[in-house]
Amino acid sequence: MKRQMRFFAIFAVFALVLAACGDGEGEATTTTEGAEATTTSEAMDDTTTSEAMDDTTTTEAMDFEAVKVCFVTDDAGVDDRSFNASGWAGVQDAVASGAAQPDPILLESASAEDYQPHVETCLAQGAEHIVTSGFKLADTTAAFAETNPDVQWTIIDFGSLGPNVTGLEYQTDEAAFAAGYLAAGVTQTGIVGTYGGVNIPTVSIFMDGFARGVAHYNEVNGASVQVLGWDPADPDAGVMTGVFDPADPIVTATCESMLDEGADIMLPVGGAINLPCGTAIQSRGIDGALVGVDADAVEAMPAEYMDLWLVTIEKGIQIQTQRSIEAHAAGEPSGGTSLVGNLENGAVGLSEYHAWEDRVSDELAAEVEQILEDIKSGAITWDKFVVGAG
């Protein structure tokens, strides 16, 4: 009897906690159903679509025949604040727009062993559109796409693997180049920094473009802005934290270390490992800024870092995943194409200047605009990062 009472007490506490949080949460889930899988605060519900993404937004009035969607993450899990999270957010957007049936299946992988059974599970559950997230799933996707030609597939961060597979790839170094130029233009110390989680192409492509952008600035303006953490000539030796877990003190230490060397504009690449850097900038009282990656940081990141974002290098995983599903639902599947997101097609871009808008001079803004245009037109080009399988 006594024991039951204790169990009941635990239940009661749980109910209380959920009730306390439930209200705010309920709102979020009803009004912007699924759209903000990674937001943590109501303050961010205001979904301003960024400049670069404007032209790509799909109208919700389209006529869809909702498809059953299944989403398989790689071993980082859905909660990675990176490509898995963005892809899943895209799926939920597709649900909201009516392109995907409600309650899409989410399968989180714990290891490479899980990929095949998860894909098989998707098929067994009758999924019509399977989104596989990350290059680690490429070979599995290729194999099953071939044997299941009726199913439509979308793979994130990899090229198309067959007539029924839409590959989503991103030439993010194009936008990062512009962001590097911008950072070099606003730095007051003449030093900018970048670091990543681990040295893999989806991470280092940002750092590479960024460093090249800074170099371009130096070349054009005869300046000598220094980049810490990445040298395009020595891509093995970039500064990495070794973890994507922002709570590991090494992340804070890495950022602080760069701040100590005088960096004031920072580009941390990988999940939420930019947050400790924001903390470091704030607690040091440095007049510095962060460059966000993937989804617009102003929306994706906690409010306390709001005034730190210079710009975000956007990678349109969320929107492109949504569009890939929508194309399928509209009867025109985009399979067989590798959608290499770049500045030209708008799937990669720079966000608005948010908090640092006033700090960016009109000339600099114009120069950045021009650089974006020049990259699009091919007037500025360089030995770009090879994306995907090559």
Add this chain to the structure above:
Amino acid sequence: MTDQGTQSPPDERPPNGRSFDGVMDRIAGIGEPIRRALLLPTLALVLALVVGAFIIMVTDVDAWRRMGDEPLAALGDMLDGVWVAYRELFIGAFGSVRALSETLFTSTPLILAGLAVAVGFRAGLFNIGARGQIFVGGLFALWVGLHVDLPAILHIPVAVIAAMIGGGIWGGLAGLLKARTGAHEVITTIMLNFVAAFFTLWVLKTSVFQEEGSTIPKSAPILESARLPTIFGSQYRINIGIFIAIAAVFFVYWILFRSTIGFEFRAAGFSPSASLYAGMNVAFLYTAVMFLSGALSGLAGATQTLGLPPYTVTDNFAGNIGFDAIALALLGRSHPFGVLWSGLLFGALIAGGRVMQAAAGVTVDLVIVMQSLIVIFIAAPELVRAIFKVKAAEAEPTQVTTGWGA
């Protein structure tokens, strides 16, 4: 040293009239009464399922949201969630040919790594380094699988042996350090795990393994001749790795209980000073045990690189195997046959867990919880006895290791 905490003075105990069926049975630790062998694990499993059900219910957020308005319906939802989860867990583990294939496939590396940890325990060493040894062994096998051109009949054995050597070196390193410098294997194996993981990350980006022209850290496809052949065709993942695992079980059984070196391992495990007295070379034994243990982990690495479709390798092929291996070695009481059964159990739970995740939204993490609960109930028979009010087992508590053995 003075005696601490010894029970009754052994001098006051007469010869115990316990009788077993033969010398071998006793030496090998088998031949326990069937009831004891089955009852306790069964009760442990039942308890783990009960606690798991409780956890599923408590974490059912949607049901809790309904709790205020319609408590009964919410409770029904919760129970339904438990039912669906467990049904799918079972179906995913045993419900079809595919499920059985998945169970056996998933068990394969678990059994091998579990044997690795068990061998260590038997010799009084705690090998937490299965993860690192899987990495190194797997990479050795991968290299052979990519670059050595041989017919399958030779290619697979060569690759597998390479994996054993690679894993063995990585494990033996920890053993050697312990033997020569006294550095504790718990520390060194953990550190070597990190080193191996970072090394894997790096080496997969080099031309040694990468496909030409590729930039992503993923190996080229392994040559057909090195892939572990599947048993029931390519639609099922189960491959000859399971036979390797079963062969390893018998091999480890033979090593531990029929060979002279196994006698030495066990003697050193129970009493290093007695084995020194008996003229055994304890320093050599530490290295040998860790080499063997590492070689077994290396085998698990081989099945992860040579036997895992789509036969290209990315950085985290060791997964949680090294971690699970500790629990299942404990569950199997460090006996090869025990490891076999607990490996199959864990394989079933994990394979079923994948299906459960899809159908019931309960992630495979529940399986980790259940694994730990099963281990604890097995290790604390008194606890089970108290809960079920039965005389579950007369088992003496298992003493796995003897402190830090400085």
Add this chain to the structure above:
Amino acid sequence: MTLELRGITKRFPGVVANDDVSLSVAPGEIIALLGENGAGKTTLMNILFGLYSPDEGEVLIDGKQLELSNPSASIAAGVGMVHQHFMLVPVFTVAENVVLGLEPTEALGWIDKDAADAMVREISDRYNLAVDPDSMVEDIPVGVQQRVEIIKVLVRNARYIIFDEPTAVLTPQEVEEFFAIVRGLKEDGKGVIFISHKLNEALEIADRIVVLRDGKSVGEANPKTATENQLAEMMVGRPVELEVQKGLAEPGKVVLSVENLVVLDDRDHRTVDGVTFQVRANEVVGIAGVQGNGQTELVESLTGMRPSLAGHVFVDGVDVTEWSPRAIHKLGIAHIPEDRQESGLVLQFTVAENMVLDSYYDRPYSRGIQMDWDVAAHSSERLVDEYDVKTSRVDVPVSDLSGGNQQKVIVAREFDRDVKLVVASQPTRGVDVGSIEYIHKRIIEQRDEGAAVLIVSSELDEVMALSDRILVMFKGRIAGEFEGATATTTEVGLAMLGSGGSHD
């Protein structure tokens, strides 16, 4: 005003350690509790002291029932115990050990070191114990450690003091000093229970002797009238031969020769500091000495288990100084190790496995790397019969055997082959009288068959009884050498204390 145990029964799995035992002691009285190893003396006292809880029976102090199974209650009631294995923390100082449990403290539990030292000094001075409160327990001699134990008891105002085999680790002279202390305690009005298996000591010190056998009280004896033979018969239940029967030795050639051997202990102290001696064929040489004077390290070094720092060891003229234990064993050396449970046996192994513990690697027990357990089992069965090991089967864990039978397993294993040299360390420690007799007989047999025998024992009686020649070790050196036939306890005892000792 008495301490009274009534009807104490204590069962361990498979054995009744105490069976309805009653006992009483009055203030100012010394009771000797006599019995063989395994008779249940220690168990009884541990119950009295609250370390074990009895299955039946009660303890009364001054007519009041004592709460059992808790040492604190016993201590509070005025019972103190000096354990056979000292209950001292080696890495603590004397004062820390003494005040443990009743620390004088200042604010925040800060230990008042001066007060603690003063407590030790006061008792030390009152009973003339000469103990330095600041020395580390692991650094002081065993005899002094025992005095620390006595101080611990006295600081707690014990009125009844139990001594469990207190003389086992003392030299004869120290025994005399110890008895003086005990008599002092008696005059101080303390009730003393003196546990021993040594008849002469019981007769010397006790006011009353109670004999235990197989867990039962088998009677009382008056020390003024009882004889050693009577007591021995009460203890064992049959007439015993107290003397080891052995013929005269006719020493042959030198088998073991030790030259200036220096050995370090685990803490790198020179525990064996230049030892030289020889043992000849057909000769038993006994090394006497208080425990901790280097005997352990000497034996370990002789048998290859511990490297030596300097000097040489020859066996049959072969320099085996840096040989491995196995190589030395193969030469024909039988080694009975000091601590059978620590290094002589693997307790979790079966009798059969232990029987082949140091010969498993060769025929007939193995071929190549494959063990032949059938051969091992058969051979073990033969040895069990031959050496009178009492066990139901050879496939039970050796931990199920009694101490005496465990020791016989080792003796059987070591003696069942061509033995050139026997090195036996504490061969009968913690073993019942029957087994002692048996093991002694076997050792003398080995001598008579031509082996050289080296006995190391802290039991002076054992060394005196077995040896043809006696060496005394003190602080890592040979402090005296005596002829076995002519040596007296007094002169050997003096040498054990480091004073006197003649090289005749």
Add this chain to the structure above:
Amino acid sequence: MTATAELFETEARVRATPEERRSTIVGIVLIALGVYVFWAFGLGSGAGLDARFNLSLQTDRFQDLSWVVDARTLSILVAVIIVGLGIWRVTRSALSWTNISLAIGFGLFSLAFLAWAAAGGQFSLVGMLRSTVLLSVVVVLGALTGLMCERVGIINIGIEGQLLASAFAAVVLSSAFGTIAGLVGALLTGGVLGLLLAWLTIRFHVDQIIAGVVINFLALGLTSLMTARILTDVQTLNAPERISAIRIPFLADIPVLGPMLFDHSFFVYGMFILLVGLHFGLFYTRWGLRSRSVGEHPKAADTAGINVYWVRYRNVVLGGMIAGFGGAFLGLSQVARFEENMTGGIGFIGLAAMIFGRWLPFGALGAGLVFGFSRAVQQKVSILGIGIPSEFLLMLPYIVVIVVVAGVVGKTRPPAADGQPYIKQ
């Protein structure tokens, strides 16, 4: 004297004691190290290139402190000192200085290495030292947890799980009910897991290693499950307020020491207070004396009227609470967010630090600082950009731990009753 003896009398066989041998080996290692420093950093640094070590941060009161040194000169000087130390070791004098010499040698080696890496440039020495402190906090707290338990004879291999679970509790409770609730919850969670460890090992005689492993599993499984099933859904439960740094007035303005020690969150101060408290507690108070006696010789403690079980329960629970404190640091002070398996093995490194630190509180600090320092150096070196692949630099701290444990510590003496169940009849 027999004939054999006389024959060998002249041939005095004296082997070196282990200490002497170690001294020689250390000496040789140091000489090799010195030669390497001379060759790689002395000759390897360009002539006349200054390395500028900055000694102040942007936040400091006293700005622009720095130490400028010629990299080549410094390296050669260091090389000479290290070789000198090595020769001194080879002579086998003053054996107690062996470890100290080794420590000095490696410290100087690091200095020369950094000077070489920074030659012609600059880097923030004080920032690196600050990072060292920050990176060692969890390791030290983990080591103190282990120490609390092992000092009373219970091996706690579940530190990792205790850290993880209490980080979870800290984040969730802090999100739901505020920071205080989060902190209290973390301490309680750590304590409860300590209680579980004690209960299983003492009451049910479960092998201590098994119990610890189970705690790791339980914590990982439960927190991951709840993250997946609750936190991803109810995100407000994973958004606590971050606990920010408290700059201690005046002390924080001390050059070098200020930013290193006095501008952290209260967790860091808590760690130091705990450290000092534990040191004095263990060795000067009744609590410590009793605890240690239980870990060294439980039966002796029992006969002295000390309740062995109670002492074990109490200390293991307290140890768990230290881990709880560490978990709260992880969960609340960096990003204030829970991530699955966010401890990532740091608890095991704490365990290693406890052994390396020889079961002493300040030993644990030293070991933690060695690990933190090697991580900080690794990060700094990678920023200076000397072309070593990042993965190899990331391995460095773990290799340092192996080298240190194998080379410097050797065999250690744990509490005598460590890992042994105490069973009363």
